[in-house]
Every structure is written in structure tokens, then in C-alpha cells.
Amino acid sequence: MLTVSTPRAMLLEMAVTARKRPKAQGLRPKAQGPRPKALKVRYHHGDLRRALLEEAVRTIRDDGTAALTLRAVGARLGVSRTALYRHFADKSALLDAVSEDGFRRLGDALERAWADAGGGVPGFEAMGSAYVRFALDNPSHYRVMFGVWNSREHHDPALRAAGTRAFQLLVDALAALQRDGVARRDETPVAVARYVWAVVHGIAMLGIDGRLPDGAGGPGGVRDVTSFAVRRLGSGIFLTEPSLPSAPSAR
Amino acid sequence: MLTVSTPRAMLLEMAVTARKRPKAQGLRPKAQGPRPKALKVRYHHGDLRRALLEEAVRTIRDDGTAALTLRAVGARLGVSRTALYRHFADKSALLDAVSEDGFRRLGDALERAWADAGGGVPGFEAMGSAYVRFALDNPSHYRVMFGVWNSREHHDPALRAAGTRAFQLLVDALAALQRDGVARRDETPVAVARYVWAVVHGIAMLGIDGRLPDGAGGPGGVRDVTSFAVRRLGSGIFLTEPSLPSAPSAR
DNA sequence: CGCCTTATGTTGTCGGCGTCAACATAGAGG
DNA sequence: CCTCTATGTTGACGCCGACAACATAAGGCG
Numbered sequence: 421m422l423t424v425s426t427p428r429a430m431l432l433e434m435a436v437t438a439r440k441r442p443k444a445q446g447l448r449p450k451a452q453g454p455r456p457k458a459l460k461v462r463y464h465h466g467d468l469r470r471a472l473l474e475e476a477v478r479t480i481r482d483d484g485t486a487a488l489t490l491r492a493v494g495a496r497l498g499v500s501r502t503a504l505y506r507h508f509a510d511k512s513a514l515l516d517a518v519s520e521d522g523f524r525r526l527g528d529a530l531e532r533a534w535a536d537a538g539g540g541v542p543g544f545e546a547m548g549s550a551y552v553r554f555a556l557d558n559p560s561h562y563r564v565m566f567g568v569w570n571s572r573e574h575h576d577p578a579l580r581a582a583g584t585r586a587f588q589l590l591v592d593a594l595a596a597l598q599r600d601g602v603a604r605r606d607e608t609p610v611a612v613a614r615y616v617w618a619v620v621h622g623i624a625m626l627g628i629d630g631r632l633p634d635g636a637g638g639p640g641g642v643r644d645v646t647s648f649a650v651r652r653l654g655s656g657i658f659l660t661e662p663s664l665p666s667a668p669s670a671r
Numbered sequence: 672m673l674t675v676s677t678p679r680a681m682l683l684e685m686a687v688t689a690r691k692r693p694k695a696q697g698l699r700p701k702a703q704g705p706r707p708k709a710l711k712v713r714y715h716h717g718d719l720r721r722a723l724l725e726e727a728v729r730t731i732r733d734d735g736t737a738a739l740t741l742r743a744v745g746a747r748l749g750v751s752r753t754a755l756y757r758h759f760a761d762k763s764a765l766l767d768a769v770s771e772d773g774f775r776r777l778g779d780a781l782e783r784a785w786a787d788a789g790g791g792v793p794g795f796e797a798m799g800s801a802y803v804r805f806a807l808d809n810p811s812h813y814r815v816m817f818g819v820w821n822s823r824e825h826h827d828p829a830l831r832a833a834g835t836r837a838f839q840l841l842v843d844a845l846a847a848l849q850r851d852g853v854a855r856r857d858e859t860p861v862a863v864a865r866y867v868w869a870v871v872h873g874i875a876m877l878g879i880d881g882r883l884p885d886g887a888g889g890p891g892g893v894r895d896v897t898s899f900a901v902r903r904l905g906s907g908i909f910l911t912e913p914s915l916p917s918a919p920s921a922r
Numbered sequence: 923c924g925c926c927t928t929a930t931g932t933t934g935t936c937g938g939c940g941t942c943a944a945c946a947t948a949g950a951g952g
Numbered sequence: 953c954c955t956c957t958a959t960g961t962t963g964a965c966g967c968c969g970a971c972a973a974c975a976t977a978a979g980g981c982g
Contacts, residue, residue: 490940500961502941511940566880607899614883614896615903622873629817632865645865648858652866716930741969751932753970762969
């Protein structure tokens with residue numbers, strides 16, 4: 421279960437062989453756009469910090485959070501372990517950078533969802549779905565973002581800013597809904613946003629952990645609970661108005 | 672941050688001195704009730720499995736999840752490392768036992784909340800508050816229960832049973848609400864329970880991680896979001912009925 | 923009682939991990 | 953050319969989980 425010695429050993433073997441090359445730095449198929457500076461060797465590595473971050477994200481995505489090892493990420497880049505310490509204070513700093521990257525992508529996804537749906541209630545529901553979809557598509561990344569690391573407010577300003585921006589998108593959407601008279605005004609947008617955030621976060625976490633039935637698509641699965649949630653976020657559960665029919669929203 | 676070498680070293684020192692005793696087994700101040708069998712030495716340790724589990728829970732509660740080390744828990748009990756392997760397959764098995772214990776306690780708390788409130792809508796709201804309160808009172812324990820470990824369905828039957836029981840309490844409550852005509856009947860109790868579970872789970876996680884303002888008591892804190900959530904779980908956010916006043920539920 | 927089987931606990935050891943110190947190297951700038 | 957500094961490497965340390973081999977105690981059985 422936890423001991424994946426065979427693939428990890430293979431991985432390290434690969435890395436060792438890759439390290440045999442004197443310094444074949446430019447073979448990585450990244451940055452396909454115009455060459456940033458020149459095609460010469462430039463420096464020790466070029467932009468190791470970015471490469472380390474990208475490799476960490478890739479490692480987490482492919483092999484899970486437990487496989488993220490300073491030694492492994494260094495080896496995958498054909499660079500020695502501890503090379504990372506010239507760009508990150510320690511492992512938690514690297515994870516902070518990974519989290520910041522995740523919050524930035526999450527914010528982009530929310531922004532896109534709201535804009536593509538044209539705002540309003542459809543935009544709000546699209547944001548909720550996009551949030552859960554992001555978590556399901558990047559489970560390990562999402563787990564790092566909300567992991568035990570840096571859980572308190574001690575993390576660096578960049579990470580904090582990225583997280584705040586993603587949350588603010590939700591606040592702004594709710595403020596717009598209130599302004600347009602489609603959302604109740606008896607609570608501040610921030611208070612409602614915290615609640616909505618908790619809802620989608622809970623669904624995302626349960627979905628990621630496989631605690632909702634089936635593979636996300638069937639009845640009771642993550643998608644089902646998500647659509648249920650975004651509908652109920654606007655209608656409630658209890659019969660506060662007995663005259664209310666069963667399905668106020670058209671499916 | 673992550674390196675707490677000083678207290679850990681002290682702890683190990685304590686343990687080493689404790690281990691100097693030949694086998695002073697019975698000095699632990701537990702099981703204050705009637706002596707289970709006899710006051711003689713009985714066996715190698717007596718009931719090491721239970722002692723290991725309790726010590727693991729205590730370690731997690733006092734020093735956090737990261738401090739849970741097979742060596743540390745063994746040392747705290749005056750027993751050698753690897754003694755644990757006679758009672759648990761590996762570390763994840765110990766964590767499974769900790770999770771099972773947590774789900775049992777959580778279920779007890781939910782049951783008590785529902786019963787003490789006399790069922791109905793107050794009972795339902797009490798369950799929600801009790802759920803979040805349990806998580807806030809036992810953050811590390813809760814994190815283990817929903818941690819990366821055993822997230823898939825591979826964990827042992829006892830853990831699965833304890834988790835299912837806690838969830839079933841919620842389902843039963845919602846079924847009762849539906850039966851009494853106070854909850855909408857357009858969805859099955861299980862579907863609604865999944866949604867409610869996600870809501871309280873999300874609040875609990877955000878609260879545990881310190882992602883809600885202040886120390887849980889002030890405006891916007893965990894308690895605020897929780898009460899907001901249990902109210903909105905019954906009323907909804909959007910203005911589906913414009914004639915609806917602002918506060919349908921008293922406080 | 924003496925022996926043996928089995929359950930339980932210990933010691934030794936291994937590989938992996940994060941991290942630090944010391945050393946090496948390459949680019950920049952005088 | 954020489955030096956300075958940024959960057960990368962090697963070696964080592966302590967901690968961790970896990971396994972193998974060994975030690976010991978409880979209990980069954982003659």
C-alpha cells in the first residue's frame with residue numbers, strides 16, 4: 421500500500437541514468453514558444469526554480485502526494501538532491517509554491533466559469549461546478565492546497581494572495597447577485613461566500629477521498645451531489661413554504 | 672516548524688528512563704473501574720493493543736498528527752519500537768484503528784445530540800452543531816479520520832462499519848423529518864444526507880485548518896458559519912419567494 | 923513436573939527521507 | 953585576469969517505517 425518500492429526504485433534508476441549526461445539541460449519539451457533568451461546553455465540550469473515547481477506539480481499529479489520527495493523531484497530533473505535548497509527554504513516552501521499555483525489555477529477556472537455562463541444564477545452554479553471539477557481533476561494538487569501544511573496563517577504572502585483572490589471571486593459573484601436582486605440581502609456577500617465555500621469544499625473533499633458512491637458519474641456520485649448542492653443552495657431543504665411545489669428549478 | 676527535535680528528544684529520554692524498570696506494567700492510571708481479572712502481572716504487557724491505540728490517540732491529540740511515530744508511541748508506553756507489529760500490520764493499520772475510534776465517538780456525539788434535543792428540526796440542527804464541534808474539539812483525530820490514509824474503500828470492515836453507522840444516524844434523522852412532514856420528500860434521505868454531510872464536513876475542515884476568521888467564536892468564525900449553515904440548510908439562499916421575509920427561523 | 927508450541931516483545935539492520943555543512947563550479951564584474 | 957557571488961554537488965547526520973533474527977513468557981500436554 422504505502423510501500424511502492426518497485427516504481428520508486430525504477431524512477432530513481434531512470435534519474436541516475438539521466439544524470440550520467442554531463443549537463444544535457446535543454447531536452448525537456450517545455451516552453452515551446454519563442455526561446456526566451458538564447459539557445460546556449462546560459463547558466464547552471466537556466467530557470468531551476470520554475471522547473472522544480474513544475475516537476476513537483478507533475479509528480480504530485482502523476483504519483484500522488486506521498487511520492488513528492490525532494491530527492492525524486494531533483495532526480496527527475498537530472499539535478500542533485502539539495503539543489504532545491506537554493507530556491508526553496510525547505511520542503512514546506514516548495515509545497516507553498518505548489519499551493520499557490522493551485523489557487524491561481526482554481527481562480528482562473530472560477531473566473532472562466534462565471535464569465536462563460538454570463539454571470540447571474542447560471543454563472544454562480546457554473547462556479548460551483550467548476551470548483552468541484554477542479555478538485556476532482558487535480559485531487560492531489562487540491563489536497564496539497566488544503567493539506568496539513570501551512571494550514572495556519574503563517575504561509576507566505578503570495579500563497580495568501582492567490583487564495584484570497586479565489587475566494588474574492590466568489591464574494592464578487594454573490595455581491596453581483598445581491599445587486600441584481602436575485603439573492604437575498606439579509607447577509608453580507610462575505611458571510612454567504614464562506615458558507616458556499618464550505619459546501620463546495622466539503623463535496624470536493626468527500627469526492628476526492630472516494631467517500632461518495634461510484635466513480636463520480638452515477639447516482640449519488642460527486643456530480644450528483646454537486647448538482648444537488650448547487651440547486652439546494654438556492655432552495656433549501658425544509659418545507660418553510662408548504663405551498664412550494666417540489667421542483668422549483670427545472671432540473 | 673516541522674522539526675520539534677527538543678520536545679521529541681525529551682520525550683524519548685523520558686521513555687528510556689521509563690524502560691529501565693524491569694517490567695513495571697501496571698502503573699498506568701487507566702481502567703479505574705473494577706479490576707478486570709487479577710492484579711498480578713498476567714502477561715507480557717496485559718493488553719498492549721488497547722494501550723497502543725489509546726497512546727496513539729493521546730499523542731495525536733496532544734502533539735498533532737505529525738508527531739505520531741511508531742517509535743514514539745512505543746517509547747511512551749515503556750515498550751520497544753516494533754512491539755506494535757504484533758498487534759497492527761503497519762502504521763496505516765494503527766491509523767485505521769484510530770479512525771475507527773474517532774468515528775465511534777463521532778457517532779456517539781451525534782446520537783446524543785439528536786436525543787438530547789428531542790429529535791425534529793432542533794435535533795437535526797443539534798446534530799449539525801455537534802458534528803462541527805466534534806471536529807473542532809478533536810482536530811487531529813478528525814484529520815486522521817478523513818486523511819490521505821485509507822481514503823479508498825480498502826480499509827478494514829470495522830472502520831467501515833463505524834463510519835457507516837455515523838452516516839446512518841444522519842440518514843435516519845432525515846427520514847424521521849420526512850416522515851413527520853417537516854422535510855421535503857422530493858429526494859431520498861440518503862441523497863439529502865450526503866449533501867448535509869458535505870456541508871458540515873466542509874465547515875469542519877475549514878474550521879480545523881484555521882481558514883475561517885478568528886478563534887471560532889467571533890463574527891465569521893466557525894460557530895457563526897455553522898449556525899448560518901444549519902439555518903440555511905432549511906431556507907436556501909436565493910429569493911425563490913419574494914414575499915419571504917428575512918428571518919424565517921428565530922435566531 | 924518437564925517439555926514444547928505459540929504468542930509476544932527486543933535487538934540489529936536496512937533503505938529512504940529531509941536537512942545541514944563543506945566543497946565545487948560557473949557566470950558577472952572589477 | 954582575478955575575485956565575488958550565485959548556483960549545484962557530495963558527504964554526513966538523525967529520524968523514520970519495516971523486516972529478520974533472536975529472546976522470553978504463557979499455556980498445553982505428556
